[in-house]
Amino acid sequence: MLMMNSRGEKSEAMQIAARVARSPEDYTSDPAAIQSAHVALLKALARINTH
């Protein structure tokens, strides 16, 4: 629901989401990438809400 509410913000999370979609198996061994993408999403959305 964070990405759906990001209104097209080109964040790090979007790029990671695209990579996840291309190769899900790779991401099963890399939780840190998903976790950092979650933080990037929060930062991007907080920026939108602040301005």
Place this chain on the structure above:
Amino acid sequence: MDHRIRVPDLVIIVSFLLLNAIPAWPASSRLELSFQSSAVKVFQDEPTPGTSATEEVSIARDEYRSFQLLVAAQGKDLHNVTVNAGPLIAEKSAKTEPRIQVNLSLVGYVLTHADDRRPWGKATKIGWWPDPLLPNRPFDVAARQTQPVWVTVYAPAGTPPGTYTGKLSVMMGNRRVAERSYQVEVFNVTLPKEQVLRNAAFMPSGNLEAQYKVPGGINGKPFLHLYERWARFAYEHHLGPAFDMLMGWNQTELRKPLEAGSLGPTPDMLDQKFGPASHVTWPVRWSPKGYDFTTADQLIDMALPYGLKRFCIAIFDRQQTWEQQDPKTHAAMAKFLRAYVALLKKRGLDKYAYVYNADEPGPKMWPTVKKNYEFVKSVDPQLKTWLCLNNVKGVRALDGFTDMWDVYIRQFDQSGVARNLQAGQPVIWGLCVYPHEHPNLFIEYPAMDARIVGWLTYVYGVSGFEYWGLNQWGPNTGRKDWAPFDEGSTHTTWQRTRWPLGDGWLLYPGPHGEPLSSVRFENLRDGFEDA
């Protein structure tokens, strides 16, 4: 009386004072604490790579996030260990923030065997796998083993953005032996309560009834309250039971014995008053005035705040062809559907209602799928159908005979359903035992499999995720002693079902009707909240 203290007495007194002055020393030297991501499955008997001495949780308001505190026993066994969470303190004001909730659970373990069903081939590990999240209580840790404590943080709407510090205290008996701090950063972002993804899970009421045997049976108020409790818990995980919660007509094979079948009703769910031609099931009942939708109405009220915008009201038979079915059954079903749609129209919800076509039909059933579709349209042209396929050729063969496609994630590309999606047709996708490839929700698959489902759903533009079972517990149904809720161990006696471990359940039956989550369900929720 001689009041002088002798040397032997002095030794005893000093020893006593030393022991009590430093109560943490002997115990804390035997345990080691570290943090681990919620997206990693922790095995008790293996070192876990990637642990950290600190933990920082980033969270939106109305979002849940979890991490694990690992309690490892060094040279000796640890007994009667308890972990408690203190209040969160705001960095700016140094005041307690009572709105932020911290929930602790113990990671429970399920034993796997060499001959368990594994369509993917070789097991990566035979032994204890983490999955159920058990209520927090005192626990034991054997020497050189690790017990994870699952920590979930939730900041409700209205929580001021900022940084907060929380503490986790570790006790042995009534002595505090260690403490760890962690930080929570609440962002100026709030997740909407109404869910955007139109997810739907199957959670048969008959399985819950068989587990808890609530006084008054499946038709009583206490059972409805129990079901609502479970449904809310599932909705809070963004996977409510919209698949079957309002399904008042179930024409698939009766589930007898209980562990047989998958989508069929249990005998308790079926309203027997209609006779053999009837397939009316809970939550709909018959009354002398006609169909009684009171319970369905109440469930709709419960689910509306979560964004109830897709649900099934009936399901067709999956085995008999149209010609093999009794025409009286078709007539009874038509009557049922008209009555249900009339109720939904009054509430403005008829546009969200679906009739689920024959489940996963093979080519021999495809003509019946078309007949079913035409039948529904003859009852009400606005009423929609839902078609779940596990044959990649089905989408092209049945194009024009469904209002919504439901395919499995690993068959999305092969099925060509992307073309239908681009043309504006609703598409939902799901996971099941077949195809078994990653991502999937088996206990023996990585936690990241569950986490990326939401991400993939977003990236592919699919409208939601469906899953065939939150509580398909098979032979475990009715067992109250499957976990040692009052003992120190976290090893359960959960038994395998007909399917690979974990396939068909994301929830476990807790004591007193409490739904217990799993490592998989928590990761699934995190992924949906990311999306």
